[in-house]
Amino acid sequence: STTHRAQFRLRVASSPVNLADVNCSFRATRTIQVLVNNCLYVLKTKLSNISGKMVNSFGNIYWSSTNEEKGVQFVLEKSTDGTHFKELATVQGNAAEGFGSNYHFTDPNVLNVPAYYRVVTKEHNGSSNSRLVLLSPVSVQFDVRNVLNPFDARISFDVVAPADGTARVTILDNYGRVIKSFNQAVTGGVTPVKLTDHGAIAGGVYALKVEYAGVSVIKRIVKVNN
Structure with missing residues (x-):
């Protein structure tokens, strides 16, 4: 963390899904406070x-x-x-x-x-x-990698694409209802994607669906409450 005096507490469960269920996970009573000397140095170059x-x-x-x-x-x-x-x-x-x-x-x-x-x-x-x-010496296959899971207020992942184009990103709940959907420009290779406005989403299991050139990749993601 880069936030001075941020406090952290550990939650333990047997699986990512159980982390979102207070009846199937355990939260430590002890908190850890992180002290940061953040000079906020920004590179000139x-x-x-x-x-x-x-x-x-x-x-x-x-x-x-x-x-x-x-x-x-x-x-x-x-x-x-x-x-x-x-x-x-x-x-x-x-x-x-x-x-x-x-x-x-x-x-x-x-x-x-x-x-x-x-x-x-x-x-x-x-x-x-x-x-x-x-x-790559061979054709690159469309894929979604490095998904941050579980997530809290931020979702991040990488889109791997064979060429420049547009991907459709959709977040759905367990009932198939669309929580958020938008177009994302991607480049040939790896495009990092970050969503930072999901603090209001309730804890639970969701689906991350990414579509590119007629192909869909779906990843299960879990929201945990702070």
């Missing part, structure tokens, strides 16, 4: 337009920057599962301070399996990660 493509079996990553800080570095990281990353290379920022530039990096390893790439922007006082870019 802004990363934008990150993309990638396969060229002769090699992964190529492209990105742009604005308002570069002197000495900024861009660290390329690679993963085969989208979770565990290893450093691939470091690119030194080459723009004059306060200006931006365009960058390109080619992975020196032949890409035989799907791989995730990200760019970590590192400055003197902090760092930040870019969105993920998925490159």
